[in-house]
Amino acid sequence: MKLRIKKDVLLEGLNKVSKAISTKNLVPVLAGIKxxxxxxxxxxxxxxxxxxxQTFLEKEEAMEIEKEGSIIIQGKYILDIVRKLPDxxxxxxxxxxxxxxxxxxxxxxxxxxxxKNEYPNIHLELSKNxxxxxxxxxxxxxxxxxxxxSNDESRPVLTGINFKIMGNILECNSTDSYRLARxxxxxxxxxEENYNIVIPSRNxxxxxxxxxxxxxxIELHIFNNKILFKYDNLLFQSRLINGTYxxxxxxxxxxxxxxxxxxxxxxxxxxxxxxxxxxxxxKNIVTLETDGNKLMxxxxxxxxxxxxxxxxVEKSNEENIKISFVAKYMMEALKSFPGDKVELSFVxxxxxxxxxxxxxxxxxxxxxxxxxx
Numbered sequence: 013m014k015l016r017i018k019k020d021v022l023l024e025g026l027n028k029v030s031k032a033i034s035t036k037n038l039v040p041v042l043a044g045i046k047x048x049x050x051x052x053x054x055x056x057x058x059x060x061x062x063x064x065x066q067t068f069l070e071k072e073e074a075m076e077i078e079k080e081g082s083i084i085i086q087g088k089y090i091l092d093i094v095r096k097l098p099d100x101x102x103x104x105x106x107x108x109x110x111x112x113x114x115x116x117x118x119x120x121x122x123x124x125x126x127x128k129n130e131y132p133n134i135h136l137e138l139s140k141n142x143x144x145x146x147x148x149x150x151x152x153x154x155x156x157x158x159x160x161x162s163n164d165e166s167r168p169v170l171t172g173i174n175f176k177i178m179g180n181i182l183e184c185n186s187t188d189s190y191r192l193a194r195x196x197x198x199x200x201x202x203x204e205e206n207y208n209i210v211i212p213s214r215n216x217x218x219x220x221x222x223x224x225x226x227x228x229x230i231e232l233h234i235f236n237n238k239i240l241f242k243y244d245n246l247l248f249q250s251r252l253i254n255g256t257y258x259x260x261x262x263x264x265x266x267x268x269x270x271x272x273x274x275x276x277x278x279x280x281x282x283x284x285x286x287x288x289x290x291x292x293x294x295k296n297i298v299t300l301e302t303d304g305n306k307l308m309x310x311x312x313x314x315x316x317x318x319x320x321x322x323x324x325v326e327k328s329n330e331e332n333i334k335i336s337f338v339a340k341y342m343m344e345a346l347k348s349f350p351g352d353k354v355e356l357s358f359v360x361x362x363x364x365x366x367x368x369x370x371x372x373x374x375x376x377x378x379x380x381x382x383x384x385x
Contacts, residue, residue: 013049013081013106021074022102023094025056025067026087028246031218033087034060041130044084047104048128049077057134058087063215064134064249065222084126085112093121136240136247142231143177143203147223147243150230153184153195154216156348156375161213162188169255172210177203185260186213191341192260192364192378193348207234210257215250222246263364263378268357271328272307273370276354280346282321286311287339289319297382298342301334302327311339333358336384337365345377 026045034042039061048055053071057064071077083106094102099116106112106125114121154173162170174185182197219241223230231242241248283298286309290296298311307325312318335358342365346354351371358365367377 013047013083014078014104015049015054015075016078016101016103017054017069017075018073019094019097019100019102021069022054025054025069026091026094028067028222029056029058029065030087030091031222032058032060032063032065036060039132041084041126041132043087044126044131045087045090046082046084046128046131048082049080051077051080053077057131059132059134061132062212062251063218064136064247066136066247068245070245081106082128083110083112084128084131085123086126089123090114134249136249137233137235138231138240138242139233139235141204142233142242143182143199143207144201145182145197145199145230145232147226147228147230149197151220151223153197154213154220156195157184157186157193158213158217159344159348160186160188160191160193160377164188168253169210169257171214172212172253172257173216174210174257175207177205177207179203185257187258187260190338190380191345192263192376193345194260194264194376194378196374196376208257209234209239210253210255211239211250212253219248219250222248264366264376265357265359265363268328268359268366270302270331270333270358272302272325272356272358273327273353274307274323274325274356275352276346276349276369277352278323279354280343282309282323283339283343283346286319286321287343289313289316290339296339297336297384298339299334299336299384302332304330304332333361335361335365336382337379338382341379345379348377349375 042060046057054069057066093114097116103115110125112123112125157173170188176183180199180202182199184195186193228244233240237252239250286298287296290311290313298309301308305324305327307323309321345367349369351369353370355368362381365379369375
């Protein structure tokens with residue numbers, strides 16, 4: 013294998029696939045990136061068994077190919093070398109089968125490679141009828157729901173985002189038992205097959221980090237135990253989480269005692285300030301109370317002190333409510349909404365709080381109250 017390649021092109025490809033390099037190193041070869049060079053261009057592959065990322069760098073003007081071949085190069089070192097070399101072009105050559113020579117006009121690195129045959133056999137297959145989504149929609153789904161998923165591996169199914177596709181409706185749910193994020197999208201086409209899958213949140217977040225901000229479309233190729241996202245010249249495959257996702261539809265009430273409409277930014281800032289005087293940042297409980305069109309947010313700590321904030325809001329009726337919740341959960345829910353206004357719907361002091369954006373009806377957030385007595 014021998015090629016000359018533009019540094020920026022190679023570095024962009026390495027940055028993408030390196031997200032899948034195994035850090036645990038239970039299988040040493042998975043700490044490497046597989047280079048496959050053909051007359052058409054260079055394919056880079058990395059995997060940690062949980063996710064697999066593959067990107068194809070087309071020959072075009074970015075590279076000169078002298079000799080085809082395959083080799084596995086330690087990911088950490090090749091990434092650091094390419095990142096720090098100042099030259100516009102980099103030469104990579106495999107000598108004596110497993111010795112890798114990386115050189116420019118003034119620099120030369122010798123690395124030990126790994127035989128391509130040691131790499132696990134990875135199948136990145138495509139389905140016949142993929143689900144097609146605009147990239148910005150998928151980015152929004154992940155941004156607006158992933159924070160509500162659980163980090164507790166004792167209930168693996170809650171560490172993912174539930175994607176349900178029925179006809180032309182895509183419903184995404186994420187919950188950790190204390191809050192719920194729900195996004196419902198109308199697809200441009202009717203999907204013949206129904207799907208109900210759970211994708212690890214962490215993997216979806218990693219995928220959105222690789223995507224650019226353009227209007228490209230994403231193909232979702234769904235299988236029994238895995239999903240493959242096809243995007244531009246990139247393939248991103250993730251395992252699916254086994255298990256039945258809880259039915260969250262019955263958590264959303266139909267009738268409400270009172271609804272409050274207010275500024276997202278103002279409410280966020282008020283709760284943020286009120287939570288300063290709580291001793292435990294993860295369980296920073298604040299109390300919300302309405303009095304006419306006045307809303308009070310309070311928190312107190314025996315060791316630290318107490319705080320009270322007031323703001324004026326629009327209310328649906330004369331009913332008043334007093335309810336307590338974890339400030340962190342409410343702030344994360346508020347941050348997920350676009351636009352300026354949010355509507356908070358209350359059923360009672362021990363019933364879930366429902367949040368909806370005035371500008372975006374596709375997104376619903378739910379936060380469970382905390383009993384303070």
